[in-house]
Amino acid sequence: MATTTTKSPALLVGQSLRRREDPRLITGTATYVDDVKMPGMHHACILRSPHAAARIRGIRTSRALEMPGVVAVFTGEDVAHLGPVPCGAALPGLRVPAHTVLARDRVYYVGHPVAVVVATDRYLAADALDAIEVDWEPLPAVADPEKALEPGSPAVHPEWPDNIAFTYKQEGGDVDKAFAEADVVVRQRLVNQRLIPVAMETRGVVAEWKPGDRQLTLYTSTQIPHLVRTLVAGMLKMPENRLRVVAPEVGGGFGSKLNVYAEEALMAFVAMKIGKPVKWIESRRENFVATIHGRGHVDYYEVAAKRDGTILGIKLKLIQDIGAYHQLLTPAIPTLSILMMPGLYKCKNVRADLIGVFTNCTPTDAYRGAGRPEATYGIERMVDILAAELQMDPAEIRFKNFVGSGEFPYQTATGLSYDSGDYAAPLRKALETVSYKTLREEQRKAREAGRLIGIGISTYGEICALGPSASLPCGGWESATVKIEPGGQVTVLTGISPHGQGEETTFAQIVADELGVSIDDVVVLHGDTSLVQYGIGTFGSRNTAIGGTALYFALQDLKEKLKKFGAMLLESDDVVWNRGRCVCMKSGKEVTLPEIAAASYRAMKLPENTDPGLVATRFWEPPNFTFPFGAHIVVTEVDSETGAVQILRYVAVDDCGKIINPLLVRGQIHGGVVQALGQVFYEHAVYDENGQLVTGELTDYAVPKASYIPAIESYHTETPSPVNPLGVKGVGEAGTIGCTPAAVNSVVDALSHLGVRHIDMPLTPEKIWKVIQDRRTA
């Protein structure tokens, strides 16, 4: 307990410990993929299509092969034997285009990989790309999903001229009856624009083939090393135990690295082909077109309600921009939106019609929140629009419709079972924090003085701890091995693959408390398939709720074993485990954990039916998701002359279940909110009508900078989840989920007296200024 600042023997769970990961990250001593260097290592660069749609009439590589330092050039024909880039999601009638590792006779989006050059130096490889001659026949392209659905639009994949990738319907209750009985129906088209995830570290792969051992090692910047191993081994048609995947330090993923990419199999192929290690590091511009995008919804909502604000029914027509291909989970993402359609409200009648649409664009897939921010944005915007229609206070209409705190577990119209909650509590706390009544009064006065102040509320729910295996294409459990070493130190091998979430700290807190060891004696290892037992990985706010629970159960197993050895050493059956010691209840004598560890490995004597050593492994399958919730309030001021928005106050009250480390929870909220403010005000992946991405680098695609971000006031309520023994729910995506509707509601509220009902994100000053001008001249 020497490392903590609080009095011994305080428990560490619940304390704001700084991340143990940070020193190496901020001193430049961490190892990312690009830091991996090997003797004889070659470098690869990838030729990508400049066309959104084109036929490849021919490729000539001879000039490139003559360039200095170039050792090989491979095209689609060379890798035709590799399996397709996998789509893990299955939906009835899903159309899955053949997603080859390199394009063969046709390209379908700007950035589509066409050839790979391997050279002794990265710059020589890049130079040689220019010498590859491709005979293109450009074809008409379509980039807008709604246009793609129009008859006569260019077909992204010629075999499916309607561009429909899939349709999916879900219905609960009696929607038609609800709408027939309604006093009021509000309708709105909401666009959840296409975003680029922009992880600080782009993707990268190093592949090394050892022919003698017949072992291939793949270093890749991924959130799911084990799934990459399984799926890339499948693409290579190689036994899985011949492939080792290492996710070293990963500089941000946000879902963009919850995937299996062509380049992972391609670099494996190259390394085996040339017999040398090979490195590919994605450039930033490449990252903008070659790594998945997020969001990309057009939603048509209809909400039916009684005059008193009771929500009766929700209809949603959801158009999901798929892009040119399905990546790992592409079709599954919008189905998550549908599951969350009712939000925190008691509405039992819902109908969703989902259409996935192919476009000549980079594929979309999971991006922080993955379907849930879109759903929350939808319902929370609609509730505000309904409140405005009924001239009700937006807080009041929410209180009126919340699932009550006594109604858990609550069965939703979409088939979920909400685990626990007190949805009114965070909203009450947020309202108190901003002094809501006074604030409304101030807003009124400001309006009279010509100032445009807005107050925006969102009360969000989310689906976390993904998830029960039945709900995922890949297994939804998690694993942990805990080893008490002969010297008494503890090593944890976790199946999750943290890359910024801080489990090297939070898991060590749990271990320290359970076993009564110093946190300094705990090491948490992850991200290497040769080191760690199989695991699923990091996404869907699952690390602590599922990986932490597997760890918790492994620790319980170990405590049982420690007690057996303790009982043997103390020659008593009446022993208890007490914070790092086994104590005899009769004599009061005790043995410490290091003494037991030494005895268990020395094994001069063993308890009956007990093996030497202190190692326990647990795989844990969660019985349900967890359902965190919260309330965000954003106060804004709009400058009527410039359209610029200033955030005056940002209050977040989040309930993510039991909190292991408040500092890290706050960090996740801050990060999520910042990313969401990016969507609200700045970010938009814009394609022109020919399918060219015109926001192709950071000068044109605006991610928020520190100076754009207000102080975020972060508070919590703590409602334990009954789903796992730790009581935790998850918090990795809460900020992106709660923020967008609160911020947009706030800006719309500021302009509501001008008759403004909705503005689509991003809320750029230009857009807002135009809306204000239109209203003034109207």
Added chain:
Amino acid sequence: MIIEGTRSVALEPQRLYTLLQDPDTLARCIPGCESLVKEGDQEYRLKMKLVIASVNGLFDGKVRIADPSPHESFRLIVEGSGRAGFVKGDGVIRLTSDNGAGTNVHYKGEVHVGGTIAAVGQRLLDMTAKMVIKRFFDKVSEEAVAKASGT
């Protein structure tokens, strides 16, 4: 992107028309032109260096003159590609007398770009196009003045 404009040049239409059809003159006047080689009747191969935003690169392409109406107008079709992407343009150039010794040149056309220049240069494309056209006609004017004074 639509490009449209008018520019006056101090040379009468007949002689300006001839000047604009002369590969050597064009090679001197096109900003960044590295070579312009006649490949067929009214068809040229053009190598041109172009800088847009943070992208620069050599474009290798074809220039074709179509629908020539001597001393009055012609259509220009340009197609080029390079490491920075591709450019396609199609426009009409019309020459009218300014009732003095000079010519008003009217140009109107549509330009499509793709690849890196579209991704990173879109913002500056309009400006760059205007600048390239201005520099071109500045040079043409210089040549015209030399031609005019040379006779």
